Amino acid sequence: MEAKAEEFGFNQTELQTFSCNGMTLKEFAKKYRDNTSGKSVVVYTFEKTQDSRESELCFAAVTSREVYEKVKQSMFNGRVDDVQCNGLPIEKFARRYGNRGFSK
Structure with missing residues (x-):
């Protein structure tokens, strides 16, 4: 995983503190990993583009x-x-x- 992180521009410290939906990266991957279907898991990201x-x-x-x-x-x-x-x-x-x- 470290080599993959470096490929995307993250260092080890950043990788350890990175979070997705309030979970550590490991927790997020475990929760949303789909090992049974062979299909990719779709993950949405959201960005607030308006201040309302x-x-x-x-x-x-x-x-x-x-x-x-x-x-x-x-x-x-x-x-x-x-x-x-x-x-x-x-x-x-x-x-x-x-x-x-x-x-x-």
Whole structure:
């Protein structure tokens, strides 16, 4: 893994402190690795490109249910029925892009 990290411009210290979705790189790889299907696992990354409370909420929704609830309460007083993220209702967006806390 160290050689691969260097190939992408990371040194060993950076590799040890790198995180994905709040997990260490090893934890992230273990959680999302698919050893049974032989198919590549699709991983989405998100970037807030607008400085708006809706963007903040959409980003929170794909981060974790806990972060989403916190932002929803603090910025929206708990009412987000009309918020859409990339054209989808917020909870559908969160489920589609990997936040299992929104599973039905």
